[in-house]
Amino acid sequence: MKFQIAVDIGGTQLRAACYSVGENRPRCIERIPTVHPSNSPYNRLEQLIQSVWPEDGAVESIAVAAPGPLDPYKGIIFEAPNIPDWVDLPLRSLLENRFQVPVALGNDANLAALGEWMFGAGRGHHHLVYLTISTGIGGGVIIDDRLLLGKHGLGAELGHVTVIPDGPLCGCGQRGHLEAISSGTGISNWVREQLNNGTASILENAVDVNAKIIADAARSGDPLSIAAFQRAGTYLGLAVTNFLHIFNPTIIVMGGGVSRSWDLFIETVRSTIHLNVMNPHFLSDLTITRAELSDDAGLMGALALARSQNESRR
Ligand SMILES: [Zn+2]
Numbered sequence: 001m002k003f004q005i006a007v008d009i010g011g012t013q014l015r016a017a018c019y020s021v022g023e024n025r026p027r028c029i030e031r032i033p034t035v036h037p038s039n040s041p042y043n044r045l046e047q048l049i050q051s052v053w054p055e056d057g058a059v060e061s062i063a064v065a066a067p068g069p070l071d072p073y074k075g076i077i078f079e080a081p082n083i084p085d086w087v088d089l090p091l092r093s094l095l096e097n098r099f100q101v102p103v104a105l106g107n108d109a110n111l112a113a114l115g116e117w118m119f120g121a122g123r124g125h126h127h128l129v130y131l132t133i134s135t136g137i138g139g140g141v142i143i144d145d146r147l148l149l150g151k152h153g154l155g156a157e158l159g160h161v162t163v164i165p166d167g168p169l170c171g172c173g174q175r176g177h178l179e180a181i182s183s184g185t186g187i188s189n190w191v192r193e194q195l196n197n198g199t200a201s202i203l204e205n206a207v208d209v210n211a212k213i214i215a216d217a218a219r220s221g222d223p224l225s226i227a228a229f230q231r232a233g234t235y236l237g238l239a240v241t242n243f244l245h246i247f248n249p250t251i252i253v254m255g256g257g258v259s260r261s262w263d264l265f266i267e268t269v270r271s272t273i274h275l276n277v278m279n280p281h282f283l284s285d286l287t288i289t290r291a292e293l294s295d296d297a298g299l300m301g302a303l304a305l306a307r308s309q310n311e312s313r314r
Contacts, residue, residue: 001057003027004306005049008108008298009066010034011082014045017299018052021060021310024119024303028052034082041083046098061102062095063306065298068107072153075105104309110156111301112293113140114147116253118304120292127249130291131158133236134256136171137179141247147308159183161242163235178239182232184211184258191228199224215261226264233265237272244273244282255291262290 001020008015014034017026030051034041049062069078075092095103106114113122113130122128128142139158141148148155159179160172167176168189180186188210195201195209201224203209203217218225240252254262270288277283293300 001054003054003057003059004303004310005052005059005062006299006302006306007045007049007062007064008302009045009064009080010108010298011067011080014041014048015299016048016052017303018054018059019303024300026299027054029299040085042086042089042094046095049095049099059099059101060310061104061306062099063104063106063111063302063309064091064095065106065108065111065302065305066091068109069154070105070107072104072106072110072149075103077105102309104305106301106305107138107140107153108298108301109138110140110147110149111305112138112255112291112297113142113253113301114304114308115293115297115301116255116291117142118307119300120297121253121289122251125249125251125287127247128251128253129158129240129243129247129249130253130255131236131240132256132291132297133183133254133258135183135185137183137256141243141249143247143249158239158243161239163238178235182236182239182258187211187214187228187232187258190231191224194224194228201225211258211261215264218261218264229261229264230268232258233268234272236265237269238276240269240288241273241276244286245278248282250285251287251289253289253291255294255297259290 004019006017013031015031017029067081077086077089077091080086092103092105109132116122117128126145130140132138137159139156141156160177162176163178164176168180170177170180191214192209202222214225218229
């Protein structure tokens with residue numbers, strides 16, 4: 001039997017799963033906290049991979065999804081949230097030396113796009129734009145059945161398109177990016193700002209104002225919370241219109257925690273697109289939908305990378 005191992009490196013959790021070649025359901029899956037006083041994250045990662053290693057067959061390859069920025073061509077992680085030691089870490093060569101099989105590395109949002117395209121909502125499409133909307137906004141683009149990476153493998157940071165010049169500060173340090181407005185962080189920052197300015201809301205005395213609490217408040221009719229999601233949807237719609245004009249996809253897939261509040265912003269996204277699109281042909285055969293892979297997006301994305309790289313090696 002032949003196997004592929006998929007690994008998802010998150011800020012709080014490391015996950016690894018072993019798949020039989022041709023099977024999309026993991027044979028085994030293990031999760032451990034990323035940071036633990038007993039051992040370094042890299043050593044924990046090696047142990048985690050070892051723990052899913054099959055006794056009864058050969059591993060074809062290991063594929064790893066990690067938060068950027070990273071170089072997918074050289075297999076180097078430039079930096080990783082929550083793992084301060086990982087600066088310019090040559091993860092691919094370290095793991096190849098340790099396990100003696102080919103190792104592939106990819107940005108988690110790009111791989112989630114690849115996973116949705118191969119196994120999820122984007123199956124059968126050749127041109128896909130993926131957005132993951134949570135505390136930040138990540139993106140991935142598939143055009144002509146290929147993942148768009150660019151010269152240094154740093155594409156496609158769709159959350160960092162400017163939608164308000166000199167707008168709110170983004171997690172990346174620049175201003176007015178989509179992430180600073182339509183992410184969970186952007187939504188809750190705006191609501192806090194309105195509350196500080198004296199806007200009436202059922203959240204006035206809330207201890208922690210986060211996107212989930214704002215979504216609950218919006219569903220119970222709170223005008224400020226409804227407005228917060230409409231504002232996020234408006235800017236998301238503007239950004240998506242730009243992506244339609246640039247990439248001409250047939251499907252837009254949205255994942256991440258904020259996409260669970262889809263009902264609160266999607267109509268605004270759709271109406272903004274209709275108002276701003278340059279030509280209705282961009283909308284013909286266009287699907288806008290939620291991601292299907294949810295929590296397993298990173299692992300399934302890594303598996304998709306392993307499968308596509310094995311294809312190209314054959
Ligand atoms: Zn940014």
